[in-house]
Amino acid sequence: MSDLLRNLDAVQQRIAQASQLAGRAPGSVTLLAVSKTFPAEAVRAAYEAGQRAFGENYVQEALLKIEALADLRATLEWHFIGPLQSNKTRVVAEHFDWVHSVERLKIAQRLSEQRPSVLAPLNVCLQVNVSGEASKSGVTPDQAAALAHQIAALPRLRLRGLMAIPEAASSSAAQRAPHHQLHALFERLRTDGLALDTLSMGMSADLEAAVLEGSTIVRIGTAIFGARDYSH
Numbered sequence: 001m002s003d004l005l006r007n008l009d010a011v012q013q014r015i016a017q018a019s020q021l022a023g024r025a026p027g028s029v030t031l032l033a034v035s036k037t038f039p040a041e042a043v044r045a046a047y048e049a050g051q052r053a054f055g056e057n058y059v060q061e062a063l064l065k066i067e068a069l070a071d072l073r074a075t076l077e078w079h080f081i082g083p084l085q086s087n088k089t090r091v092v093a094e095h096f097d098w099v100h101s102v103e104r105l106k107i108a109q110r111l112s113e114q115r116p117s118v119l120a121p122l123n124v125c126l127q128v129n130v131s132g133e134a135s136k137s138g139v140t141p142d143q144a145a146a147l148a149h150q151i152a153a154l155p156r157l158r159l160r161g162l163m164a165i166p167e168a169a170s171s172s173a174a175q176r177a178p179h180h181q182l183h184a185l186f187e188r189l190r191t192d193g194l195a196l197d198t199l200s201m202g203m204s205a206d207l208e209a210a211v212l213e214g215s216t217i218v219r220i221g222t223a224i225f226g227a228r229d230y231s232h
């Protein structure tokens with residue numbers, strides 16, 4: 001078995017074990033394979049092993065892969081998970097199925113206006129900065145409700161839930177705290193009338209903590225594709 005297939009298998013087992021520990025139904029967590037910096041051939045190999053959802057951070061890089069894998073497009077999902085500038089919204093609205101990193105109304109409005117009418121509404125998550133670090137992207141938990149209601153009203157978007165990239169932490173308790181906070185915010189917004197079904201949280205290092213706290217999409221790069229090389 002190749003490293004990629006072994007890694008995919010190991011990640012699926014981590015998800016299954018954490019789900020079982022959490023008393024959650026098998027299959028209630030979707031694995032998003034984060035393929036940034038890895039070539040289209042790696043995505044194709046993961047696809048052939050059964051993986052269907054892929055996450056990308058950089059628009060130009062993603063477009064090349066989407067093009068190279070056009071033959072799989074009908075059965076593969078592309079999720080945009082990186083910072084999004086307003087001059088890139090059109091290509092994202094035209095080529096992706098999901099955007100996890102919405103944090104400004106202006107970006108959401110552009111995505112809604114630019115989503116082609118022949119496609120289903122674009123699935124989006126609101127990115128929340130649960131750790132409160134100044135350098136991190138995302139709205140504060142206090143700002144989330146107002147923005148979520150505005151985004152939910154946009155015609156060509158479907159607000160699915162919340163996304164966070166918590167500060168790295170090594171203990172399980174420290175990893176679980178921000179995920180717990182995001183889940184609590186998610187439940188508040190649902191009580192408030194928003195039909196949300198997605199908590200995008202958990203990466204290679206904190207997948208278990210995220211699943212224990214209710215994640216529905218884990219975004220896993222390194223544990224599937226290996227360490228990233230940004231040198232070229």
Ligand SMILES: *Cc1c(COP(=O)(O)O)cnc(C)c1O
Nearest residue numbers: 034081203204219220221222223
């Ligand atoms: C790169 C990235 C990931 C994957 O991180 P790993 O630690 O490699 O699993 C997940 N989410 C976002 C937003 C990312 O940018």
